Amino acid sequence: MIYDTIVAKTTGNGTSAINMIRISGSESFDIVQKIFKGSILKNQPSHTAHYGFIYNGNEQIDEVIVTVFKSPKTFTTEDTVEITCHGGNFIANEIIKHLIANGARLAEKGEFSKRAYLNGRIDLTEAESIMDLVNSKTINQLKIANSQLKGDVLNLVDNLQNSVLDIIANIEVNIDYPEYDDVTEMTNEIVIPNIKILLEKIEKILRESSTGQIIRDGIKTVIIGKPNVGKSSLLNTLIKEDKAIVTEISGTTRDLIEAELNLDGVILKLIDTAGIRITDDIVEKIGIDKTKKALEEADLILLVLDQSTNITDMDNELLEITKNKQRIIIGNKIDLGSKINLVNEHIINISAKNNIGIDKLSEEVKKLFIDEKLLESDYTILSNTRHIGKLEETKIALLQALQSAEEQIPIDMVEIDLREAWSSLGEITGDNTSDDLISTLFSKFCLGK
Ligand SMILES: Nc1nc2c(ncn2[C@@H]2O[C@H](COP(=O)(O)OP(=O)(O)OP(=O)(O)O)[C@@H](O)[C@H]2O)c(=O)[nH]1
Ligand SMILES: [Mg+2]
Structure with missing residues (x-):
């Protein structure tokens, strides 16, 4: 199938040393040649790089390296040219502008990969894996x-x-x-x-x-518990950053706070929530409703209890709501005591404030979700x-x-x-x-x- 010739910048935005522009389609060599002073591109062997200059009429735009890829052994299977120019969006945009003026069309998102697929070079799963590679x-x-x-x-x-x-x-x-x-x-x-x-x-x-x-999408992990048990402290300790506000006042966290953590190759998508209690405060109420909604969508619940005080009705209620879900029960503030002892339940004791027991918690998460043997096999x-x-x-x-x-x-x-x-x-x-x-x-x- 013959498609028109498309162009796009392949490098990201922002200031950088170099940028790369990709052109693909049957007219690629002719269109680039119109603004390139250097070798005659279509006479060059495939997969070779050529030094030269991009001109707009008599005005020099940039000093570049142009790489020639001849059909069919290219990513899209079409004739392809890659122009490596100096960094900065302005230069790249200027070059693209002149390529468009000479017959190319600005590519849509993913259009090079789409052509590779449509031209039979890759199947859909391979195309999708390219995006996964970029996002890894x-x-x-x-x-x-x-x-x-x-x-x-x-x-x-x-x-x-x-x-x-x-x-x-x-x-x-x-x-x-x-x-x-x-x-x-x-x-x-x-x-x-x-x-x-x-x-x-x-x-x-x-x-x-x-x-x-x-592994691909991460574990949606929601931290819940009654107010003041140390949920936000746990979030901060896990991500090693003071992201959530921590105070001794109950009801500090009102909105959901999200953060990502790479736990030995597994992404935890952490959500710190408003402590659950009965309240007349309208803002806190909305926060608690959000907590309940986050709970429904969670892959994993970290239910935080406070080891310095006895278990309360609210703790029991939270244990009951989460009992059929994938959960880890955490006994926080272990530095202040160990007042909670649940029959038939495994508690991971930690101190979020003093960074005690966090490794045990990480191990527990991996044990629940990751089949290490599977990862080591070539299955x-x-x-x-x-x-x-x-x-x-x-x-x-x-x-x-x-x-x-x-x-x-x-x-x-x-x-x-x-x-x-x-x-x-x-x-x-x-x-x-x-x-x-x-x-x-x-x-x-x-x-x-
Ligand atoms: N001694 C001790 N204090 C802790 C520990 N973890 C948290 N705290 C303290 O407990 C208080 C409450 O901590 P937060 O992390 O804000 O608790 P929270 O569960 O997020 O509270 P809300 O957002 O109000 O629901 C703060 O004063 C913390 O410093 C701990 O392991 N040991
Ligand atoms: Mg909090």
């Missing part, structure tokens, strides 16, 4: 993004799709050539075990994906919510197929569900994906990517 903040996030970029998710999905297709193909042969004796008849009895094997594989991948998702871990969602859909379609087969419903009806499963898998890699999804997906990319 921990070594584990980087590992997962790199595995996806290498095509691990693509291979995993391809294998599953092939297994579904095998079953479908066999059913088809039976429907089309029922008179052939040498073709094993694909009865529901033969289909059932094959579907079960597939379901087991998918369920295993989904179980393991929870670690992947946590492909799904981490992207979209992929996991599509795999869930596949599972539902397979369960439906299994149920139909077990109820002895005609095999061609079972096949409809199998086709559904096959197509949900295809949507992960972009085999059969709507234009709308593609546009939305790539619009989340940065400019120049």
Whole structure:
């Protein structure tokens, strides 16, 4: 497919030593040549760099290095030029302006990657992994993004799709050539075990994906407790920064306070909340309502109790509300006593103020969420919510197929569900994906990517 020639700055905004501008499309060499004084670009071998100057008419704009990439061995598979110019937004914008005046079009967000996908150079999972790479903040996030970029998710999905297709193909042969004796008849009895094997594989991948998702998106961790127990102190100690206001006055924190913490490769998205109590103060009431809402969306709750005082009704109420959630009970102010002893509950005793016991807390979080063995293996871990969602859909379609087969419903009806499963898998890699999804997906990319 021939597309028009697009241009964008690939480096970020702000002052820097150099900037890079990328141009992709069949007219790339001609358009750049119109403003470049140096080698004749289209005569140069691919993947070579050339020194020269960018001019606007007779006026020199910048001294640059121009790198030539010839189709098809380029990121987009199209002819591509990268201009490395001096830093500062002004120069780069000037060059882009002249490239546009000479026939290029300003690229949309993610348009280079979209072309790489549309031109068959990468599949959707690989395109998405590029964005994950850019957004990585921990070594584990980087590992997962790199595995996806290498095509691990693509291979995993391809294998599953092939297994579904095998079953479908066999059913088809039976429907089309029922008179052939040498073709094993694909009865529901033969289909059932094959579907079960597939379901087991998918369920295993989904179980393991929870670690992947946590690594990619972080653990939404809400700190709750009654007023003055030391929630804000805990937040500050964890992030080693005085972010939340701490005072001895009950009801200090009114609004949600958010902070991120990298805990040995796992991102905790911490939320400090207003202490929960019955109050007439309207601002505090709104804060408490927000706390309750944050609780519903939490992956993890850090319930803080005060070891210097006896347990109260409010503490008991909070223990009750959170009992079915993933939670860690924290006994803070352990420097002042250990008055709380809960039967059948494990308490992590700390002093947020004096930085005691914080390591134990970190270990506990990792124990709850991270399967270290999984991370050390070279098993492909799904981490992207979209992929996991599509795999869930596949599972539902397979369960439906299994149920139909077990109820002895005609095999061609079972096949409809199998086709559904096959197509949900295809949507992960972009085999059969709507234009709308593609546009939305790539619009989340940065400019120049
Ligand atoms: N001795 C001792 N005091 C602590 C400890 N942690 C917090 N405090 C003190 O307890 C008081 C309340 O701390 P905060 O962190 O503001 O408590 P909070 O739970 O955020 O309170 P609200 O925002 O009002 O709900 C402050 O005076 C802190 O210095 C601790 O481990 N030991
Ligand atoms: Mg507070």
